[in-house]
Amino acid sequence: MNFRRFTALVGSIVGVALIVMVAFLGIYAWPAIRFNGWHFLTQNNWNLGNLYANPITIRGQQILPAAHYGILFLIAGTLLSTAIAISLAVPVGVGAAIFLAEGTPPMLRSWVSLFVELLAAIPSVVYGLWGYVVVIPFLSHRVYPWMAKYLGFIPFLGGHTGSGYGLLTCGLVLTLMIVPLITATLRDALVSQGASRREAAVALGASRFETVWTVLLPEVRRVLIGSSILATGRALGETMAVLMISGNAVNYLPHNIYAPISTMASFIVSQLDSALTDPTGMAVRALAEVALALCLISILVNGLARVLLYYQDRHSAGV
Amino acid sequence: MATTATEICAPDRRARRGSLLRRRLFDLVGWGSSALALLLLGGAMLWILGVVFLRGLSALSPTILTHVTEGYGGGLLNAIEGTAVLALGGVLLAAVPGLAAGIYLAEFDAGRLAPFIRFLADVLVGVPSIVIGYFGYVTLVVDLGWKFSVAAGSLALAIISLPYICRTTEMALRQVPRALRESAYALGAGDARVVLGICLPAALPGILTGILLALAISVGETAPLLYTAGWSNYLWTGHLTNEPIGYLTYAIWAFITEPFSSAHALAYAAALLVTLFVLIISILSRTILEGWRRRSPWERPAL
Numbered sequence: 001m002n003f004r005r006f007t008a009l010v011g012s013i014v015g016v017a018l019i020v021m022v023a024f025l026g027i028y029a030w031p032a033i034r035f036n037g038w039h040f041l042t043q044n045n046w047n048l049g050n051l052y053a054n055p056i057t058i059r060g061q062q063i064l065p066a067a068h069y070g071i072l073f074l075i076a077g078t079l080l081s082t083a084i085a086i087s088l089a090v091p092v093g094v095g096a097a098i099f100l101a102e103g104t105p106p107m108l109r110s111w112v113s114l115f116v117e118l119l120a121a122i123p124s125v126v127y128g129l130w131g132y133v134v135v136i137p138f139l140s141h142r143v144y145p146w147m148a149k150y151l152g153f154i155p156f157l158g159g160h161t162g163s164g165y166g167l168l169t170c171g172l173v174l175t176l177m178i179v180p181l182i183t184a185t186l187r188d189a190l191v192s193q194g195a196s197r198r199e200a201a202v203a204l205g206a207s208r209f210e211t212v213w214t215v216l217l218p219e220v221r222r223v224l225i226g227s228s229i230l231a232t233g234r235a236l237g238e239t240m241a242v243l244m245i246s247g248n249a250v251n252y253l254p255h256n257i258y259a260p261i262s263t264m265a266s267f268i269v270s271q272l273d274s275a276l277t278d279p280t281g282m283a284v285r286a287l288a289e290v291a292l293a294l295c296l297i298s299i300l301v302n303g304l305a306r307v308l309l310y311y312q313d314r315h316s317a318g319v
Numbered sequence: 320m321a322t323t324a325t326e327i328c329a330p331d332r333r334a335r336r337g338s339l340l341r342r343r344l345f346d347l348v349g350w351g352s353s354a355l356a357l358l359l360l361g362g363a364m365l366w367i368l369g370v371v372f373l374r375g376l377s378a379l380s381p382t383i384l385t386h387v388t389e390g391y392g393g394g395l396l397n398a399i400e401g402t403a404v405l406a407l408g409g410v411l412l413a414a415v416p417g418l419a420a421g422i423y424l425a426e427f428d429a430g431r432l433a434p435f436i437r438f439l440a441d442v443l444v445g446v447p448s449i450v451i452g453y454f455g456y457v458t459l460v461v462d463l464g465w466k467f468s469v470a471a472g473s474l475a476l477a478i479i480s481l482p483y484i485c486r487t488t489e490m491a492l493r494q495v496p497r498a499l500r501e502s503a504y505a506l507g508a509g510d511a512r513v514v515l516g517i518c519l520p521a522a523l524p525g526i527l528t529g530i531l532l533a534l535a536i537s538v539g540e541t542a543p544l545l546y547t548a549g550w551s552n553y554l555w556t557g558h559l560t561n562e563p564i565g566y567l568t569y570a571i572w573a574f575i576t577e578p579f580s581s582a583h584a585l586a587y588a589a590a591l592l593v594t595l596f597v598l599i600i601s602i603l604s605r606t607i608l609e610g611w612r613r614r615s616p617w618e619r620p621a622l
Binding site for chain 2: 002003004006007008009010011012013014015017018019021024025028091092093094095096098099100103110112114115116118119121122123124125126127128129130132133134176179180183207208209210212213230233234236237238239240243244265268269272287288291294295298299301302303305306
């Protein structure tokens with residue numbers, strides 16, 4: 001076998017790993033998929049059933065009586081926390097990238113960038129620790145009561161602020177975790193824009209910020225969209241930090257922005273122990289279905305982002 | 320009706336003064352808010368590092384570094400050992416396929432598989448680590464009957480490391496100039512010798528960066544290990560399967576929610592160790608990469 005074939009064969013493990021993963025999760029979750037049908041995504045009733053009763057057979061699957069697996073609350077929690085995170089992360093990320101690329105002297109730039117982008121290197125569980133120990137007390141005692149009092153007229157911002165574990169806390173911590181992805185990519189793209197466009201804009205009388213805002217930023221919009229989608233994917237799958245600060249609500253749709261939630265990723269961790277008490281094994285398979293759904297969503301989101309970024313690369317390489 | 324030059328210009332000039340003010344304001348708000356965004360991020364980073372370092376340093380003691388966990392106290396020696404074993408195991412398992420994939424993508428780009436591997440690797444980076452952990456639980460821990468073990472945990476970490484090693488290897492090899500390859504081929508070297516003997520050494524700092532990055536990510540991961548490696552209060556006895564193993568990130572997650580100050584001390588100390596390691600590796604790999612780029616001889620203009 002020649003060297004080229006060898007690298008192709010061994011290297012394809014990288015791709016095969018993903019395909020095998022989806023396939024095995026699918027096979028393992030298949031009984032749950034058969035049993036749950038579409039109700040899995042549309043109903044709000046995760047219930048292992050009567051653990052002390054004899055298993056019954058429904059739709060060809062052995063389950064416990066009264067067992068239902070509906071994860072609408074997980075989908076809501078995942079999407080809402082991600083939506084909060086991304087809607088905060090894009091403006092903050094763009095602002096920081098502009099200041100790093102255009103407002104910081106090149107001598108300082110690499111150090112300041114490194115410092116801010118190390119936010120992406122900090123492990124998820126350390127964010128969870130930080131959130132659990134200092135952020136939740138701070139937000140629940142100082143910030144949330146104030147917000148509910150003065151901003152309560154805005155829908156979903158008023159009402160009971162709860163314990164601090166919940167949707168907004170998750171959204172805020174997730175924001176910090178995904179901002180560096182946007183900032184780093186966008187800063188690189190801005191710095192690598194050629195001098196000619198800058199000079200042309202300045203010659204037309206544009207100020208420095210106008211140059212960035214009206215000339216450079218539109219040039220890199222595809223990078224911005226691509227990196228934002230990548231950041232969305234990261235927020236969707238974040239596990240440990242969310243697990244420690246979300247409140248891990250079960251079968252509960254948030255009534256306001258402070259309410260406890262649970263996300264698909266954190267639910268898998270928090271529920272496996274109790275799922276193992278199901279003697280029919282259906283609960284573990286239903287969790288595999290959650291993992292499969294999460295995997296497919298992240299493949300979709302990341303695939304989309306990559307297609308956009310490839311297109312930008314080819315586009316800018318051709319110009 | 321405006322007829323003279325002054326009359327024609329007058330409203331225009333007033334409008335221009337208004338628009339100049341608006342432009343100044345736009346500039347001010349623009350710079351102000353982007354500076355604020357950067358300050359927010361820097362402040363958050365300082366806050367996190369402050370909490371981790373202050374509490375971690377006051378919790379850290381020689382006992383923690385030299386003793387194994389006993390109940391909710393003792394030390395973290397078992398977890399430190401476990402983190403090292405799992406992370407090194409994962410990176411070692413991922414190194415050969417990751418390097419091979421990177422070489423294939425960079426050197427044999429025309430190959431039919433290349434676009435697929437590149438796309439799948441990029442998508443694999445984005446797959447949540449808990450999904451990889453659950454996959455490991457379902458296949459390795461349950462179906463293959465390995466139980467919670469070093470083998471299952473390392474394999475899960477290897478899957479996570481693969482795409483990072485693959486893509487950084489590809490990037491590093493692409494920095495090696497074509498002329499180097501052409502001269503090697505012209506001297507009669509084969510594919511293997513050109514890549515392994517010429518390109519790989521030239522791209523080594525870049526490749527090393529990727530491996531270090533994968534190591535840092537493996538050390539900081541929790542979710543994929545919870546249901547593949549388990550947790551153990553004891554030192555590893557060397558069994559690859561059927562023996563759970565401790566690791567630092569588990570200590571952070573599990574011990575901070577316990578109501579004992581000794582457990583909290585373990586969590587803070589573990590957080591300090593993990594964060595310190597990850598930060599050092601990240602800064603180190605960045606320094607290696609920048610030094611390499613600055614020094615690389617083929618970027619000097621030809622005379």
